[in-house]
Amino acid sequence: MNKITKISIGVFGILALGIGLFSFAFAQGMKGDEDEAKKVKIQAQEYINNTFKDKTVIYGTLFDNMGNFSTFEYAARAENKKDHTQFLVYYNEETKQMEDTYIAEKWEKELENNIRPYIEQKLGSLDEFWIEYDERTGITYHVNPNKPSSYKEYDAAPFIQISIPREPDKKDEEIFNEIVSFIQKDAGLKHGTVSMNYVKKGVPIDDKEWRETF
Structure with a gap:
């Protein structure tokens, strides 16, 4: 194997590794932080218990990795079982309180x-x-x-x-x-x-x- 071939393989390997690491980091960024997701679900459940009289359940979380919402990054997905309205419950970073989009x-x-x-x-x-x-x-x-x-x-x-x-x-x-x-x-x-x-x-x-x- 000549020197040029070795260099080419080395460069390709570095590029492949870089792409792999970037893809992994991107995928992790898209998924968000599991601890933060658990935290917002706990906060949301307490908020729901104190706010809604109708049965309301949490069925998931939202990680706003695209920056669509300016006041929060993580939110709990909830549904009012009486009227089947699905909405978000989140901690508003600006008002410093739990809020919802119901x-x-x-x-x-x-x-x-x-x-x-x-x-x-x-x-x-x-x-x-x-x-x-x-x-x-x-x-x-x-x-x-x-x-x-x-x-x-x-x-x-x-x-x-x-x-x-x-x-x-x-x-x-x-x-x-x-x-x-x-x-x-x-x-x-x-x-x-x-x-x-x-x-x-x-x-x-x-x-x-x-x-x-x-």
Whole structure:
């Protein structure tokens, strides 16, 4: 084996080792810290026992390795067994207290049930449809999770995204205005932002977007 071949094999080996170590570190980073996950589950269970009257169970944990949430890194996944709302329980690093996303998730589900059938009736199949309330909505508006509540009673403003898997049509502006009107008048949403764009399988078809904030 000549010198050049030996050097090539050595360089390849170092690169392979480096890639292997990087892959291992990346995989470990994606999984998170088991001790932190256990810790948040213990904290969440105590919080749930003191906060919710309905049976609520923890079924997992979330490690926010992508930085989607600014106030926590680990959260417990919980479900209210009465209304089957799934939500997060976490320690807010900014407020220094345990919090949850129950009301935000509950109202998102309620609003979707009230408006999605109408939107699909007007537009047909959708590529994407989602509603997002701020995760601290219940805390911000002092909503008691143990009493019946509806988004209709509060000024909380969600973001509603509608993505259509087709090219724009000349009637879309009229349809969009009808949808916004329905959301306000028939679904009873006081404030919010509605966005409608053109996307197919996650890929934009056109840069046209309709948006209304009320």
